[in-house]
Amino acid sequence: MHLTIEEFVDVAEGARSEASLPHVSACAACRERLAAMRTAIRTAAADDVPEPSPLFWKGLSARVTEAIDADLAARRQWWAAWTRPRVLVPLSAVALLAIVVATTPNPNALWRGATPATTSPPAETTARAATIEPASDMVDLAADPLLTLVSDLSANMDWESAAAAGLAERGSADHAVTHMNSDELRALKKLLQEELARPGA
Amino acid sequence: MESPLTWTFPGFWQMATVDVPLESLDERALVDACLAGQREAFDLIVERHRRAVYQLCYRFVANHEDASDLAQDVFVRAYRGLRKFRRQSSIGTWLYRIGVNVCINRVSARTLPTEPIAERQFVDPKADSGSDRLLQSERRAKVRAAIAQLPRKQRATLILRVYHEMSHQEIADALGSSVGAVKANFFHALGNLRKLLGPEGL
Numbered sequence: 001m002h003l004t005i006e007e008f009v010d011v012a013e014g015a016r017s018e019a020s021l022p023h024v025s026a027c028a029a030c031r032e033r034l035a036a037m038r039t040a041i042r043t044a045a046a047d048d049v050p051e052p053s054p055l056f057w058k059g060l061s062a063r064v065t066e067a068i069d070a071d072l073a074a075r076r077q078w079w080a081a082w083t084r085p086r087v088l089v090p091l092s093a094v095a096l097l098a099i100v101v102a103t104t105p106n107p108n109a110l111w112r113g114a115t116p117a118t119t120s121p122p123a124e125t126t127a128r129a130a131t132i133e134p135a136s137d138m139v140d141l142a143a144d145p146l147l148t149l150v151s152d153l154s155a156n157m158d159w160e161s162a163a164a165a166g167l168a169e170r171g172s173a174d175h176a177v178t179h180m181n182s183d184e185l186r187a188l189k190k191l192l193q194e195e196l197a198r199p200g201a
Numbered sequence: 202m203e204s205p206l207t208w209t210f211p212g213f214w215q216m217a218t219v220d221v222p223l224e225s226l227d228e229r230a231l232v233d234a235c236l237a238g239q240r241e242a243f244d245l246i247v248e249r250h251r252r253a254v255y256q257l258c259y260r261f262v263a264n265h266e267d268a269s270d271l272a273q274d275v276f277v278r279a280y281r282g283l284r285k286f287r288r289q290s291s292i293g294t295w296l297y298r299i300g301v302n303v304c305i306n307r308v309s310a311r312t313l314p315t316e317p318i319a320e321r322q323f324v325d326p327k328a329d330s331g332s333d334r335l336l337q338s339e340r341r342a343k344v345r346a347a348i349a350q351l352p353r354k355q356r357a358t359l360i361l362r363v364y365h366e367m368s369h370q371e372i373a374d375a376l377g378s379s380v381g382a383v384k385a386n387f388f389h390a391l392g393n394l395r396k397l398l399g400p401e402g403l
Contacts, residue, residue, distance in 0.1 A: 009384045010384075012391075037392075041391065044359060044364075050259075057248075057251055
């Protein structure tokens with residue numbers, strides 16, 4: 001059996017003697033390979049790195065010093081940029097907000113100004129909430145006394161009254177609908193009927 | 202005021218300090234001085250290792266310009282990572298490790314040109330005549346170009362083993378591989394070098 005790669009390397013480098021591996025004396029192929037490896041090592045080792053000019057070394061040291069200074073300056077600049085009040089204050093605010101949102105059990109309540117879960121809502125709104133289960137956010141909406149008041153006030157309001165009250169702002173979809181002519185309204189009605197007639201609508 | 206070229210050692214029980222010229226410090230003490238804010242200590246580390254680091258880089262890229270850039274990069278990275286130097290090896294071995302990584306990454310990013318024979322500054326005083334010198338220069342250039350064509354790990358292994366005389370274990374540590382893998386890379390590097398140079402090149 002021929003030598004392994006490790007044996008070839010050890011013998012070629014002289015870390016192990018040829019005599020310790022009897023196969024070498026019997027195998028011409030292994031001997032030839034070992035000789036080729038030794039020649040390649042000798043050839044490579046004979047190559048020197050060209051010596052640069054003596055001035056080069058001082059120049060290299062100076063370049064290293066300059067590069068380190070530039071690197072340190074860039075790092076300081078980067079740090080200063082991130083710690084400026086103009087950047088730091090909004091970043092801190094965002095971080096604080098993120099912490100508040102992350103630690104609040106029901107973050108949606110923050111935006112709606114809902115009463116905390118521990119306070120019991122009025123009996124009337126609780127009953128209404130029970131009818132629109134199971135969506136949890138819908139329950140919260142129904143539990144909001146302000147929204148309930150708005151809902152009660154606007155229950156009997158028709159389209160014209162809403163427009164007259166200024167609820168349909170210029171530029172909104174509602175405003176656009178209230179300003180359509182009869183042909184446009186007919187076309188819209190047709191489109192809506194088609195959509196409602198579709199299965200699953 | 203403290204001289205820029207001295208390092209103040211904390212003395213016995215912190216009651217006294219001893220001023221020692223930086224030049225007389227060993228490498229570990231230089232690292233300590235550098236970490237304590239003495240930039241001049243790092244200049245001395247550069248001065249002591251710049252030739253070896255440059256030669257390592259030159260072996261990888263076989264041209265002076267890229268070797269200088271790489272050597273500079275090695276020292277900048279070393280300065281940046283000085284706090285990570287764990288002192289298990291010498292600072293020279295640590296710099297080699299950084300150098301090998303810098304070179305391997307840069308060499309993999311693009312193919313670097315090898316230096317034309319006319320631009321080489323090496324002159325062999327042992328060569329008898331101008332024609333002998335030229336032939337030897339040409340031969341060396343071929344060997345260098347062949348080494349520069351070897352796959353990255355084979356090249357790194359050959360360079361560290363043949364030119365920097367690192368042990369297989371040290372090379373394995375530097376390359377983050379095993380001794381077996383280092384020996385296999387060395388074996389294949391020699392085989393490929395032979396193929397690239399041909400019988401007349403060896």
